Amino acid sequence: MVTAAQLADELGVTSNRLQKWLRARKADGHPLLAAKSQFGAWLFPREAANQLAEEFEAADANGHVSDSAVQRRAEEVIRALLSDRLGIPLVPRTIQLKAGAPVQVDAASPDGTVLAEIFARQGALKGGQQKKVAIDTLKLITVRHEQPEVKLMLCFANQDAAAYATGGGWVAQALRTWEVGVEVVDIPDDLRTEILAAQLGQTMVNPTP
Structure with a gap:
């Protein structure tokens, strides 16, 4: 399993920045995040972590991490x-x-x-x-x-x-x-x-x- 902190390290961003994005995507109903507890640890299978990493990088490129x-x-x-x-x-x-x-x-x-x-x-x-x-x-x-x-x-x-x-x-x-x-x-x-x-x-x- 991959933690949010580990995924943030792989992406080269702060854990807070990644978790803010994860919370926003959970609120949007993202299928990989919808069942996650609001206050639990962010833990993902490797394949799910890879997909989230790809989406985060794409979001960053398109400018919607901040907007x-x-x-x-x-x-x-x-x-x-x-x-x-x-x-x-x-x-x-x-x-x-x-x-x-x-x-x-x-x-x-x-x-x-x-x-x-x-x-x-x-x-x-x-x-x-x-x-x-x-x-x-x-x-x-x-x-x-x-x-x-x-x-x-x-x-x-x-x-x-x-x-x-x-x-x-x-x-x-x-x-x-x-x-x-x-x-x-x-x-x-x-x-x-x-x-x-x-x-x-x-x-x-x-x-x-």
Whole structure:
């Protein structure tokens, strides 16, 4: 079993920072955290700890460790816009791989034949956000390896951010090779402003790990 303190050491952040994130995700109903006691020790099997570590790093890259409310709202709006475009309902879903590991996806159709990851980032992707695109792509194609009929896509809310997934780099080439679609939706101006403000706040006020 892995403790929160051990996981924080692996991530290179303080235990308090990680536990604050864990509490917020528990309040959101995260399937790996919902059954945890509010006052008990944070203990996780290795596979669950690895998934939480991946999600924490992705959250840090996207800026919602410090402003999760903006990120959640943005994901809901982007998911609804993508749903309208495709003409099918989409909801977040946890998929169980055959070996037992859970995989969270940002958007899935009711029959599970369409899966998408959502990126609210405004502006060109930086190192951490680029890494998240690569990780999420690997996650999606792993699911499709077990479910060949699934259609995969990444959905962005900004053309500059999407350029990383459509340009000439190796990740963009991998997306084309593995037939992972790229969609860009136009979000409301007020939400775009909120996201930009959250990104600026993340840059300015996040504590140094």
